[in-house]
Amino acid sequence: MPTYKLFVNGERVSVDAPADMPLLWVLRDMLGITGPKYGCGVGACRACTSHLNGAEIQPCVVPIADCANKHVTTIEGLADGDTLHPVQQAWLDEDVPQCGYCQPGQIMATVALVKNNRQPSDAEIDAIANVCRCGTYCRIRRAIKRVTA
């Protein structure tokens, strides 16, 4: 079984895993990092959304082999110690979560969006395809507008 070295939330890790093992299960089952959630396993619901070298990915469909020597950031790696990332803070200010299961993915998708686009339009916010079954989409929009205002 091959060994992969990568950085997860700034920490260097080494894992023995089959090359086709999705990053989600490396994170959850081997590294105990449970912020990224399983929702569908096929990249459709985006509950697991995290970052690879700063770009948005769905770890349930990205094999570990594609992550070798790269930097993975999960929801756990977003805050700076006790200081929340501005997107996390906006989520709290708008009381965005209902059940909260999809929110790590929603937040990571938003962080990726606002990093490259300081003031996303309504149409660009519409393009966030993460599913929220509780339906808190209006608050997600409010939180994005708050953080980019």
Place this chain on the structure above:
Amino acid sequence: MTTTETPTSAPAVPGFGRRRFVTFLVAAPTLTVAARLGIDLIADTPALAAGRPTQTSGEATTATNLGTTYVLRVTSDNRIIFESPKADVGQGISTALAMLIAEDLDARLTDVHSELADAANLPGQSVGGSVSIRDAYDPVREMAAQARARLVTAAARRWGVAADTLTTHDTAVHAPDGRSETYGALAADAASITSPDVAATPKPISAHTVIGTPASQQEGRAIVTGAMPFALDVPVAGALPTVVARPPTIYGTVAAIDASVTKAMSGVVAVTTIPTGVAVTARTFHEALRGRDALRVTWGPGPVDDVSDSTVTERLAQAIPPFVNLPLLSNHVDGRFEFAFVNHAPMETNAAIADVRQNSAVVWSSTKVPNSTRRQVAKAIGLSENAVTVHVTRGGGSFGRRLSSEAQIEAAQVSRALGRPVKVMWTRDDDTRHGRMRPASMHRMRITYLAGEMVSFQNLSSAVQLDFGVSPVITGIDPGALGYPSIGSAFFAITQETPYALGVETKALNEVPLKFPTATWRSVYSGHNRAAEELMMDRLASKLRKDPLGLRISLAKDQPAKALLRRLRTESAWGTSLPAGWAQGVGYHEEYNGRAGCVVTIDASDPNAPRVMSALVAADMGVPVNPRGLEAQFMGSVMDGIGTILRAGNHIDSGRVRESSFADFTWPRQRHAPRDFRLVLMPTTGTSIAGAGEIAVPAATAAVASAYGRATGTQPWRFPLNF
């Protein structure tokens, strides 16, 4: 736990949702006050069978183990710990209950911490029917007031002053001379005060500063940092990932299995045949899933292998009798409405961890019915109920899904077979194809009128048989005694009330006994039946050439309904000019002791890709506890309306559910959501407490369908429209 004293209290209002209860001081080193709901009105049979004493208001109570529904504990570090029997699946009940405590304890809301209680076989430990806040409103406030009175008394005795000179705020007692003491510092003394020197009466509504003031969910920070543990996130040492291969058709069976390839695969630990399929346990879920793919299973048929959508429609139509004859010279409006099956589809699939030992078992999962989960797990693995512990974790949504306990039972069965802890995860396709659904339904309706007067309203409905399981909504319903052929028929008759004066009403629902995995879905029959009734109001308005909202106002049965509808008309700028292909739609509903109306504006300029652009909900909740939580519930209800009317449902092809994930079960996303949502709360009345989880679903569902029909000049009748 023993009781030392029982200051009982009287719930003022009898009737559904305001249950009798008793509060009492619990003997403990630190101040602990508990309340339990009376079992006189609750069919929690094991509690009754166990012979626990019935304690009702006004009766003296002997020192015995009463059991508890709610427990409040003040710790020495000045925290208020609340053991909540109400599972939180995102509806925000933990926060709402903490608000009730903060209000009558005069504690800072941030000092009150709700914890989800383990299954304890006591009345009131279930979530459903939008009863949680109605159950809790009186006993929890009373419990907090009892605790406050003891803390004040403890401070008075410590300082040698009269208790009635002291005040409380910010989780502390304050004296006129400036002295103050935190509740935490008084908790040990207060624990032994049996007879407080001040009254222990909850505040009047006019004095509320927490109840009615918007508050954010307590769990927010844990959620946004990824720290909130859902079932599969609980770090149970050695619990191995497990998935289950399931039959291609609903309730199919395992006929034969060849697991040789799977067992030889890297990471695979065990293959276990269980009643629902073949479980593969491995080092990681990836390896378990690969092992599952490599199984060679011969499957036996299920009970609905010969049933497809066309069969369902035919059987539903056959189950509806003809309308009765019309009076001479009368006019009528007819409607036929059909709703497809639809999954609950919570983001967290069915999941549970179980650790079964020789004589005991522990389960971790989200469940709205912890006692039922415990009973079913115990039965499945041959242990006594008392040997099973069920820890309730936060749930990633429910909408009715977490009233059944399939994953918990499977986890226990596999753990028992392997002699080690396992974590069972249903994949999304498992949950879509074998998880529960709202039953498909059909509704035929006729409104008859004569010379401008409403003569009669007939609503003859049918639905595939609904498995209510242990849903608390059916508590106390005996269909036979009430003269109904099934629980579904009885529940329909009891709950489906039309808020308009339409003359003589005839309503009935017949169930079609097809064995599908169904469950109550947020608002049960109201989400489709009442939505269809609202569409009949649109049809009636169209026929009478009247404004649909104006007609509703004129036919509404009572003044509060008219007031809410008028407010909706004003706030929505009803009738405002809109672009071609756009329209407003309206829906209204009364249930759960409350009222909700909804107006949405839809852009259906492309009828195949309609979008609800804005939504307004007006609600009369009696006493709104957390306006911010209510907004969340109603926002979600609007999305349920958009989902079930415009987009998402399940097809049945020869006993198989066609959809498999969020790729083809097309639940709405951000681009389908209104860009603007607004909630208007009617003034607090104080006469009732309304349940919030379901009430806006029928109104919003109706409004979306109504708006689509008005925008496109059609009469929509089969849902979801884009299917």
